[in-house]
Amino acid sequence: MSLLVGLMVRLLTVAIICFAAAVTWILVEAQNGVRVETRQSAERASHVIERSYMTGSVGRPLDFTREPSGASSNIVSVMSPGVCVSAEDRQGVRRRLCSGWTTLGPLAPEWFRRFYAAVTPTNPPVEVSASVHGEASRPVRASFDPVAAAARAWNRFRMAVALAASMALGMSVLAALAVLHALSPVQTIISGLKRLESGDETSRLPHFSTLEFRRIGVAFNDLAERLQQRTDERAALMRQLFVVQEDERKALARDLHDEFGQCLTAAGALSLSVEAGAMPDRPDLAEEARAIGRINAKMMATLRGAFAKLRPPDLEELGLEASLQLMVQGWAVTQGSRTSFTLEVDGDLADVSGKAALDIYRIVQECLTNAARHGQPQQVTVQVCRRAGAADVTVVVSDDGGGCPQEISKTGFGILGIKERIGSLGGSLSIGGANGGMRVAAVLPATAGGALA
Template sequence: MTARAPTVQPRSDAPLAPARDAPSRALPWSGWSTRRRLIAVVLAIDVLAALISCAVIVLNARSAVKVETRASLATVESLVADTIRLADAAPDPLLQALDLRFQALRHVRVSVIDTDGDQVGEPVGRPRPEKAAPAWFADLIAPPIEQHTLPIVAGGRQIGSARITTQPLDEIDEIWSYARALSITTFCINAAMLVALYLAAGRVLAPLGSLARGLNQLERHDYTARLALPETRELAVIAARFNQVAEALGEARAANGRLNRQLLTAQDDEGRRIALELHDEFGPCLFALEATAASIARIAAGEAEPARDKLAARAAEIAGIVGQVQGRNRDLLNRLRPHALGQVPLPACLDLLVRDFSRRHPGTRFIGRFADLGPGYGDLVDLTLFRCIQESMTNAVRHGAATEVVAEAAERDGRLVVSVRDNGSGVSPDHGTGLGLSGMRERVGALDGSFALDNASPGAVVRISIPVPSDRGEDASTVEAP
């Protein structure tokens, strides 16, 4: 068995390889341009038409020459017979007169022979025209030569004979002259047509060169390339689609640039918030731990017996500070990555999120309805649902000043449908797209879903729809909710 060669990706500046490997590369026209192939096809059609025309001309000419020579032979036989019958002269002058009379006939030759078998007079034939047919053409058309002999009788006795021989070259020369003129005319017309087709094809196919240059620009990530719309309708459609694709790629590139800048800003903001929280929350706790430890050290270093009640109070202070640090640390880790995802079913994890919001914002009523969700849909989908609901509830409290937020999520007809509705101030007409909204939209779009933010009566509503993945995660299905 022959091993297959490894597949090699073509270079960006190299011509595209043909669909088939060895057979296509072996063909002489595999690298031809479209214009050259078009001219070659038309030229091949012309050659085929010329061959068929030549075959038809040869067949018709052979039949015509045969019919013409036979008709001439029959006519001349009658003429010679009548002339001999009506002639009344001496033998020698009669033979010479007959020889002179029949020398100018077409398609046949008449030779007068005396009783000794000698030809009377010099053998004179019709002169061949200047544009006589070549031998190969005459061989293709000429029918078999026929010869008839008629006796010449004068005074009741035979004084000689008339030998009548067919001569098809007269008719062949005429056919050759006609075929030659027709061939020259046809060649000139076809040459003019090929030149016109070459120029027209160059004009029609010129936009393809612009298209190739535009594609090279796109390949170099230059999305400012635009094509002028050609006059040809089909190529104009292609050029219009190219311009739309280039514009869409440019917009996508600009959007990616904005998202990258927003991502960097979000990372910087998150790092700043974490640093501030570490400074404001963990710093005092660590200072308190240090002060309590110093107090315990002073009590232990005293000369008197250490007071157990003071040591117990300091230990209780340390335990309280450690509990506060653990709570802050848990909140911080949960904000960076919800620790319950993948450990408990998705509905239970979302219920924990709602309870956490209720604890941190006691003035707002949070309601979660997640009973129609499955236990899990994979880490990416679960995290997207969690972050979108978290961001929507945060916006409802922070920007909408809502007093009630209702979050619902369910699986319906192969899609995950999420809505977060609040009774706050709603969405203003001139609201901008911040990091939270753009992040939700990008997360949902990456999963082929849809995202919408609309005003409700009252407040605002966030609607999200995501297709259920075929390889949904089932790792959390066996874990019981706490």
């Protein structure tokens, strides 16, 4: 549930509670009003009866229905709407008068009359005494018509409902507008978090006028700034690590060439010497010498492949495009007819040199290694694009050897190295599927450093 919906539900709950309290108050007030008006009507009717006896003939009986006493009209005139009054005349006959209640409004619906009768107690009749000169006091009894009482409460209830509904609607609209305005920074905060999640560490939140959101914005900006600082430090460290890695590769290649290469050369020369000096009656010795030579040649070829991986060709002298072409041709020779390797260059790579050229070379090298290691492709294509005047180079390596992009991007150490290298240069990397295989696309600056040492 969204925050806005939650707040509106709470406001609606409060409105319902207030409405229920208002309905309760209306019913209680209506019931109290019925009691008060019933008693007041009884007292006023008693007073009119007393005056009627005092001003009329002593022997004339009290009659509510005959004139000229006028008692009926006088009593009804002082009765509240919906009240019925009864009193005894001198003959002991109880007479009853009821006032009209059309002024109370329309008749209440049946359901409301039942509801009103169920939730409100029945009002007992109110009885007062009318003092008659020279005679015993006469009881005057007043009661409120239940239908009239329900009509009285219904009309007040109806007006209260209309007023409450209008107020609730107006308050809901105003509250919704106020909440929307108050929560407007939330979307900005969410957008900033998404940008930060996607890797945009330059994302910053604006200054909010609300104190709480302003604190969130300050905390977010401080966090983003520290994260950007740590990322910059990490990128600088990774760049230095890659420099050290290249130095170690050169040193290892040099040691292999100076030590292991010379040993293989000597072993090859010795096998030839043994083969040449073998006696005619020892053909087995010559054959063993030739076998040693073949093993030595295979080891020398493996060593040359290691040299190619450890120490790339002279990028400054050959250029990036020629060096990539040599690498692709080397893979084609290594894989034989099983896999076709193709290099496509779009644009001029002549001015891509120094560390940028080495980074591109290493990325293509690792991508080709992954393509051969994690699948059985029949076609591997390397595309290098440098638009005229562009400050970056796009490298795309695709194959048809299958593989799951998600698994390789999570578990492949070669891909991890590519990510680290590209991240340290401020580039971007995307890994996906294409043509039944993998597609690795990298965008990195064309000028990432100085000349190679």
